Amino acid sequence: GESVGLHLPTLSVQEGDNSIINCAYSNSASDYFIWYKQESGKGPQFIIDIRSNMDKRQGQRVTVLLNKTVKHLSLQIAATQPGDSAVYFCAENGISGGYNKLIFGAGTRLAVHP
């Protein structure tokens, strides 16, 4: 499969542990944020989103926390599984001339060990 081979920060966790992936965003005017997961050879896939009027949102095994004061976003994965191994990106919805414009962060590689 295709792999870009990015030189990314890596988070290594044991299977069953909880994972926390962090992201700092740049634009205080951004009103919408998304976490994406990218497996080797695939395009980024949506995990969970959050709007700026919320500070926490939960999905299945995942929770996103938003701290607008320090422009920080985190993704928490409960009971991490080998299938969670991937590169994770946060994206902010920057508005350009009134239009949608998703800007991606650098990404974090999550490695899950048995």
Place this chain on the structure above:
Amino acid sequence: DAGVIQSPRHEVTEMGQEVTLRCKPISGHDYLFWYRQTMMRGLELLIYFNNNVPIDDSGMPEDRFSAKMPNASFSTLKIQPSEPRDSAVYFCASSPGRVGEAFFGQGTRLTVV
């Protein structure tokens, strides 16, 4: 729906040749994005369209790059002439509205030798 469809999946070309990447967005999506992913720069937004109109092309690296969207179901990204530093994975994505997730295709891995 089959999702965003990109072609080809892999392209190997010689420096100086013209390369055309193709994308079919999800039906009904008003936004179409072209991204490039490299080791050095990660995921970069090159250009995006709304209702087939280019809105922001500030990410297009040089005049060698051009993108078109002749109708709601088709877009192309062209590089002419191609250079080795254009080697990357190019993703197309589409989105249904002004604020929301973008759905990505599988990408085209371009290698320019």
